[in-house]
Amino acid sequence: MKTNSASNNHMSEEPSRRGGSWLCLGGGAVTTSAPFGVMGIVNLTPDSFYDGGTHDSADLGLAHAMRLHAEGADILDLGAESSRPGAQALTPGQELLRLMPVLRGLRREIPGVMLSVDTYHAATAAAVLEEGVQIINDISACAFDPGLLDVLVQYKPGYVLMHSQGRPDVMQKDPRYTDVRSEVMAFFERELHRLTAAGLPEEHIVLDPGIGFGKTLRHNLELLAHAEDWLAFGRPVLMGLSMKSMFGQLLGLTTQERGCATQVATAMLWEKGLFCIVCTMWPPRARRSRWPRPSVIPPGPAGTDVRPGRTGDICLLRRRALVFILRAGCPASVMRQTARGDAIPWRGRGFFDAQG
Numbered sequence: 001m002k003t004n005s006a007s008n009n010h011m012s013e014e015p016s017r018r019g020g021s022w023l024c025l026g027g028g029a030v031t032t033s034a035p036f037g038v039m040g041i042v043n044l045t046p047d048s049f050y051d052g053g054t055h056d057s058a059d060l061g062l063a064h065a066m067r068l069h070a071e072g073a074d075i076l077d078l079g080a081e082s083s084r085p086g087a088q089a090l091t092p093g094q095e096l097l098r099l100m101p102v103l104r105g106l107r108r109e110i111p112g113v114m115l116s117v118d119t120y121h122a123a124t125a126a127a128v129l130e131e132g133v134q135i136i137n138d139i140s141a142c143a144f145d146p147g148l149l150d151v152l153v154q155y156k157p158g159y160v161l162m163h164s165q166g167r168p169d170v171m172q173k174d175p176r177y178t179d180v181r182s183e184v185m186a187f188f189e190r191e192l193h194r195l196t197a198a199g200l201p202e203e204h205i206v207l208d209p210g211i212g213f214g215k216t217l218r219h220n221l222e223l224l225a226h227a228e229d230w231l232a233f234g235r236p237v238l239m240g241l242s243m244k245s246m247f248g249q250l251l252g253l254t255t256q257e258r259g260c261a262t263q264v265a266t267a268m269l270w271e272k273g274l275f276c277i278v279c280t281m282w283p284p285r286a287r288r289s290r291w292p293r294p295s296v297i298p299p300g301p302a303g304t305d306v307r308p309g310r311t312g313d314i315c316l317l318r319r320r321a322l323v324f325i326l327r328a329g330c331p332a333s334v335m336r337q338t339a340r341g342d343a344i345p346w347r348g349r350g351f352f353d354a355q356g
Helices: 058-070 092-109 123-131 149-155 180-199 217-225 227-233 245-251 258-272 312-323 331-342
Strands: 035-041 075-079 116-118 134-138 160-162 205-208 237-239 277-280
Touching: 035 058, 058 075, 058 092, 075 092, 075 134, 092 116, 092 123, 116 123, 123 134, 123 149, 134 149, 149 180, 160 180, 180 205, 180 217, 180 227, 217 227, 217 245, 237 258, 245 258
Parallel strands: 035 075, 035 277, 075 116, 116 134, 134 160, 160 205, 205 237, 237 277
Antiparallel strands: none
């Protein structure tokens, strides 16, 4: 799933196969110009698992968000409270103190930008929706603050329905499932019914399986191996895969070395039939010396806009993932090869030299 302005009403080819439209505040559709979308994560927290403290002032947060937008992010997702395992909760007032300066700055500097706020507080959601935010990204499925459901029904924003087992401070303490696939499917079926029965149209909802939220590595891999399960609901899927510890556990990569693994996983999900928005977090430029770099970036496939006028890491993510998509399948051996930094041939039109 991928998102841009609300002015267009198309998402990608094969919308019926890959999940249909996603409507947001005001009824505008989230759009995409490539086979997958990019949600740029703006952590306004001192304790994010990845870049905590890097953008925890209004000026730094605004500058980071504007850079992500300039590089091609379709949605900017602002988060004031960390949802990493063990994170401490904030009050709505504390959230809004962090959110509002950046939110208002973005509305001023980039009119029409597609904005999401990561919150489970009803009061926070109502306040940011009044400011024009189009999407609420909620890790709790309205469970932490039941009043959030009333806000969703009143405003009808785009809504991210995410599966999680427990709150962030306890979710990774021995998570257990009898059958993680069937339990996540049952969760989506139950919560979609509850939301729509309350008055939030299904077209406003996307699904997030919550990779890393109350799940072990085995649980995460089981879900990703059968990601086509979620096509049964006819909704797009948002995948928060970027830089996740799963790639460190599976491939032995440090946090800053997980970019290629994120890209290949995105392509593999597309091959399974999913149309995904990928949440992405990029490190400060000073820490990129070990990141794989392509020596050749081929053009996108015919009819696919990969934003050739854009530069930067999000454009790189999109182009690299498109290359893997065009390989007609990405087996696990290719994922491991790429993550190690080996050169990957590209259908005779070029290659990636993924040396650091």
